[in-house]
Amino acid sequence: MIIENIEYSEKYNLIRLSISNEKFFVDYDLYYELNLEKDEELDFDTYKIILANDEYNRAKNFALSKISYSQKSTYEIKKKLAEKKFSNEVIDKVVAFLDSYGFLDDAAYVKAYITDKDEISRWSRNKISYMLKTKHVDDYLIEEYIGLVDDQREYEKASFFADKKIKDDFSFENRQKVFRHLAGKGFDIDIINKVLDERFK
Secondary structure, X not given: OEEEEEEEXXXXXXXXXXXXXXEEEEOHHHHHHHOOOOOOEOOHHHHHHHHHHHHHHHHHHHHHHHHHHOOOOHHHHHHHHHHOOOXXXXXXXXXXXXXXXXXXXXXXXXXXXXXXHHHOOOOOHHHHXXXXXXXXXXXXXXXXXXXXXXXXXXXXXXXXXXXXHHOOOOOHHHHHHHHHHHHHOOOOHHXXXXXXXXXXX
């Protein structure tokens, strides 16, 4: 295996090596440590080191591209890296790198998620909690921040959905339908009854 070309990748801030018509990205430290040169023939051990560093750099850049678009939880980043078939060792290393630079902050992620789903999507607290659990967010973070949505806010959201569903039909049958509709959205029974008692008299 011979190094056919050595270039600087401005996009990734890495050294790009061409070896046997394949591209590999290595960081500067490894490049200087191995003292790599064009037309150099590589032994298998050196090639394995380059291969491992290339996988790490590709995984790191992939993860950085994902968090540049929107905040991600630690679990989501791990899942996306696993879907790309990166090794567990590399995934753990990338997560440690992101965490060390503050790119992964599950507490901030939870707060932003709760605020977004409450204010924009009008999800109930129970639905928000459930969806965060499906993302494998630690329970203590959910419990700590779900209180950002208080009972008054739950009442306002339930009222919004109830008024859309009632449509001037204040029959007992429609009350039951609206009850099921709000329950299906995850609102607590006491909130639902408060909203309905004020409308169905």
